[in-house]
Amino acid sequence: MLHHARRALLTMSVLFGVCSAVQAASYSFTTIDIPFPSAHDPAATGINDGGQIVGAYSDSNNELHGFLRKGKNTFTKIDVPNADTAPHGINKYNQIVGFYGDRSGIHGFFYSKGVITPIDVPGANLTEAIGINEYGHLVGDYRDSAGTFHGFLYVNGTFTTIDVPGASLTGPSGLNKHGEIVGFYDDSRGRHGFLYDGGVFTTIDVPFPGAIVTALEEINDDGLIVGIYGDGSALYGFVYDGEMFIPIDVPGATITHASGLNNRGQIVGRYIDSNGVDHGFLATPIKK
DSSP: GGGHHOOOOOOOOOGGGOOOOOOOEEEEEEOOOOTTTTOOOEEEEOOOOOOOOOEEEEOOOOOEEEEEEEEEEEEEEEOTTSSSEEEEEOTTOEEEEEEEOOOOOEEEEEEOOOOEEEEETOOOOOEEEEEEOOOOEEEEEEOTTTSSSEEEEEEEEEEEOOOOTOEEEEEEEEEOOOEEOOOOOOOOTTEEEEEEETTEEEOOOSSSSSSEEEEEEEOOOTTEEEEOOOOOOEEEEEEEEOOOOEOOOOOOOOOOEEEEEOOTTEEEEEEOTSSSSSSEEEEEOOOO
């Protein structure tokens, strides 16, 4: 299905030589379920500084629809006509990016003030727009004619390819106003997170015991990073502040997938409960 396309793109020394640590995160968690008839399997994927949240859900026909959540109970559909639609990122100006699937394939999109603009990398047979910053710069991934996935940065109508050297796949996911980009890449050793800044790639791998895959999802303007890691049996969320990796797990969940982050430190994503049911979530830092 379309909403798994992005993840289908989907233990080293500690970054910068700083010792990492595991500590309990202090967050309050709010479940996000879609109030539309027959809506199920919601996933919250992006959040802006105003607390507006975007994501996607499935209907009774297993067709995918996007949503925008304003406040606690106000939900608006975001749908590309005649297509499965998956919004993924939102900036402070309420500009939204994501991707959609129709009979011609999978395409990225940019949504602003009710207008949807397709985003397709020239020559690509698949494009997914994933992240957006306050300047309207986009990152995402595309698949070339040989079937290889590459990352891209889109600025003022110009695409720039982003490939981690030696990687078989590169998937940028988020960027901040400083132009720092995060994402994941695959090589012969597995899946790793990366930070791209000023032309330099830095690998970021979660050092938790048992962690075998890492993917970075978003970076805010303070350099705080949210992502996911896997141990071969489940996925878990985390935040990384440049010194410590802090687990983010919804209480009682069997899987937590942290996807979005804003400058207030709020995190959104999806989780699977003990009954195997999917929900979206909002995690808000608890002030001490």
